[in-house]
Amino acid sequence: MKHQLWNYMLIAATVLSTTESVQAQIPSMRYQLDMSQPHTHLFEVEITLDGLAKNEKTVDFIMPVWRSGRYVLFDFAGGVQEFSAEANNVTLPWRKTDKSTWRVENNGGAKVTVRYKVYANEFEQRTRGLNDRHGFVDASAVLMYIEKLRRLPLQLHVQPFGDWHVTTGLEAVAGQQNLFRAPNYDYLADCPLEIGTHKDFDFAAEGKPHRLMIYGEGNWDAPKMIEDLKKIVKACREFWGELPYEHYTFMLHCTPAGGGGTEHINSTIMGTRPYIFREPASYRGFIGLAMHEFFHTWNVKQLRPAGIMPYDFTKENYTEELWLAEGGTDYYTMMLTRRAGFNTVDQMFEALATLIRNVKARPGRNIQSVAESSFDAWVKLWKNLPNAFNAEVDYYEKGEQVSLLLDLEIRQRSENHASFDEAMRALYKKFPLGKKGYTNADVQKAAEELTQSSFAEFFRDYIYGKKEIDFAGFLGYAGLEVIEKKRDNVAPDLGILVVPTGERSIIRRVTAGSAAQAAGLDLGDELLALNGKRVRSSDLNERLKDYKPDDKVKLTVFRDEQLREFEITLQAAAPDYQVQRVKEPNALQKKIYSLWLGSEWPEEKTADGKD
Numbered sequence: 001m002k003h004q005l006w007n008y009m010l011i012a013a014t015v016l017s018t019t020e021s022v023q024a025q026i027p028s029m030r031y032q033l034d035m036s037q038p039h040t041h042l043f044e045v046e047i048t049l050d051g052l053a054k055n056e057k058t059v060d061f062i063m064p065v066w067r068s069g070r071y072v073l074f075d076f077a078g079g080v081q082e083f084s085a086e087a088n089n090v091t092l093p094w095r096k097t098d099k100s101t102w103r104v105e106n107n108g109g110a111k112v113t114v115r116y117k118v119y120a121n122e123f124e125q126r127t128r129g130l131n132d133r134h135g136f137v138d139a140s141a142v143l144m145y146i147e148k149l150r151r152l153p154l155q156l157h158v159q160p161f162g163d164w165h166v167t168t169g170l171e172a173v174a175g176q177q178n179l180f181r182a183p184n185y186d187y188l189a190d191c192p193l194e195i196g197t198h199k200d201f202d203f204a205a206e207g208k209p210h211r212l213m214i215y216g217e218g219n220w221d222a223p224k225m226i227e228d229l230k231k232i233v234k235a236c237r238e239f240w241g242e243l244p245y246e247h248y249t250f251m252l253h254c255t256p257a258g259g260g261g262t263e264h265i266n267s268t269i270m271g272t273r274p275y276i277f278r279e280p281a282s283y284r285g286f287i288g289l290a291m292h293e294f295f296h297t298w299n300v301k302q303l304r305p306a307g308i309m310p311y312d313f314t315k316e317n318y319t320e321e322l323w324l325a326e327g328g329t330d331y332y333t334m335m336l337t338r339r340a341g342f343n344t345v346d347q348m349f350e351a352l353a354t355l356i357r358n359v360k361a362r363p364g365r366n367i368q369s370v371a372e373s374s375f376d377a378w379v380k381l382w383k384n385l386p387n388a389f390n391a392e393v394d395y396y397e398k399g400e401q402v403s404l405l406l407d408l409e410i411r412q413r414s415e416n417h418a419s420f421d422e423a424m425r426a427l428y429k430k431f432p433l434g435k436k437g438y439t440n441a442d443v444q445k446a447a448e449e450l451t452q453s454s455f456a457e458f459f460r461d462y463i464y465g466k467k468e469i470d471f472a473g474f475l476g477y478a479g480l481e482v483i484e485k486k487r488d489n490v491a492p493d494l495g496i497l498v499v500p501t502g503e504r505s506i507i508r509r510v511t512a513g514s515a516a517q518a519a520g521l522d523l524g525d526e527l528l529a530l531n532g533k534r535v536r537s538s539d540l541n542e543r544l545k546d547y548k549p550d551d552k553v554k555l556t557v558f559r560d561e562q563l564r565e566f567e568i569t570l571q572a573a574a575p576d577y578q579v580q581r582v583k584e585p586n587a588l589q590k591k592i593y594s595l596w597l598g599s600e601w602p603e604e605k606t607a608d609g610k611d
């Protein structure tokens with residue numbers, strides 16, 4: 001595709017150099033976005049092209065099939081209606097050539113205008129939304145592109161509804177209201193727009209202008225959030241060494257459905273529930289979200305896996321590296337929130353224990369590698385398949401785990417003269433945006449260059465393989481130990497996840513290898529009774545506390561309207577894990593600990609009070 005474009009630009013340049021055509025030029029592209037009736041959820045789009053080459057008889061307008069940040073296909077084209085095309089007030093014929101392509105017959109004319117509407121009612125996907133309160137646009141879900149013109153500059157004019165205003169990472173055209181420009185379509189698609197009566201708060205951080213935009217009511221405290229966002233900007237700038245943008249916009253939707261975020265080139269769109277900002281634990285969740293999205297400004301928006309550089313908006317973009325793009329971002333979210341002082345060391349240990357608990361609970365770790373999980377994101381992770389827990393790993397969570405291992409392994413082998421931080425920075429320098437992306441082999445090479453030793457086995461075992469992770473061994477490098485604890489007062493384990501659904505309690509997950517699976521329980525079974533007495537999801541756990549491991553119980557369920565009974569031998573609940581410092585650390589352990597966690601090893605006082 002790149003070659004096609006260069007050909008196009010060469011043709012344009014050649015035409016320019018001939019006497020034949022003084023007016024032949026690089027075509028201009030202007031998008032117009034209207035929203036005259038927001039309660040209908042319909043955006044009105046107009047795209048005007050001018051200066052098209054005479055030898056082109058048709059122009060293909062393409063709606064992307066995915067948006068960056070979520071590696072799954074969407075049906076954006078499905079929301080398009082009332083498409084039309086004209087030039088100089090003459091209607092042009094068009095037809096669709098595939099689900100996402102509208103081919104307009106301009107017959108060599110220099111100018112083409114197309115108009116269409118887009119039904120936008122999916123704010124929670126962070127793709128497109130419009131209602132009588134506000135509008136949100138990720139251009140890949142609303143604005144079509146022309147492949148041959150995709151790398152040319154363009155303008156977007158927005159006509160907000162009523163007294164609404166626009167907030168976006170796009171550059172505004174000086175002196176023009178709501179007129180923005182982008183160097184190319186990919187940039188436009190990486191600068192979402194919020195249109196409404198939201199609040200904007202400008203602030204400076206690390207010498208550059210930043211903006212916090214908040215849509216929605218809630219118990220947020222903008223000055224406090226800004227102070228914390230400044231710490232996030234500082235932590236990331238110190239990590240990467242620079243800010244790769246001129247200005248940055250944090251966009252926040254506070255809505256009951258809120259949850260999650262998407263990174264963009266110089267902005268992020270985040271969603272939270274409105275009243276999470278007072279309670280320290282839930283506020284830390286918001287800080288983690290902001291740190292994750294902001295860290296992405298480098299890791300995945302600049303430093304990109306080869307498979308998503310450049311984006312192909314027409315189909316799946318395969319990559320085996322999402323474990324680093326996402327899981328690595330999760331790992332550094334944990335590390336930088338610690339180093340920036342948002343979490344205590346004890347909270348970090350608890351986060352590590354949770355990570356260990358999660359990996360050990362998930363049977364999918366024995367079925368799928370994290371490279372496979374990355375590659376198959378398009379057909380597995382984002383599809384929430386019913387068997388995901390048993391057959392998949394999550395490239396976020398497993399990616400975080402292997403990033404942790406890589407960091408500790410590099411620190412151990414280099415006697416803490418190097419770290420994964422440096423590997424990330426080396427990759428960032430080596431793979432600048434717009435050139436080529438990196439592969440797992442490049443990540444392996446970066447680790448090897450820092451340690452002058454082979455990481456072939458590491459990548460074989462943990463990236464491409466499913467080797468059980470020895471957390472105790474790796475954490476031991478930093479003077480930590482993992483204590484396996486038997487849990488008191490916990491019910492024996494059945495191995496099912498029961499979810500209340502109206503009045504009914506439905507089995508939504510049967511863990512592979514569990515007592516429930518061995519006994520024959522199935523997804524969709526409606527739980528009715530335990531040993532002949534009514535049981536519901538809300539009291540199942542409490543009822544199981546009456547029993548011990550190896551006890552036999554009878555579960556009665558409805559399956560396809562048939563009453564069925566299963567006898568189950570209960571298993572002991574999984575142990576709990578605790579991460580703590582070893583009693584007698586050596587010098588290297590203390591050194592790794594302090595540089596890794598950004599906190600000195602605490603020297604405990606001896607019994608007689610002397611240090």
Ligand SMILES: [Zn+2]
Nearest residue numbers: 292296326329
């Ligand atoms: Zn992410």
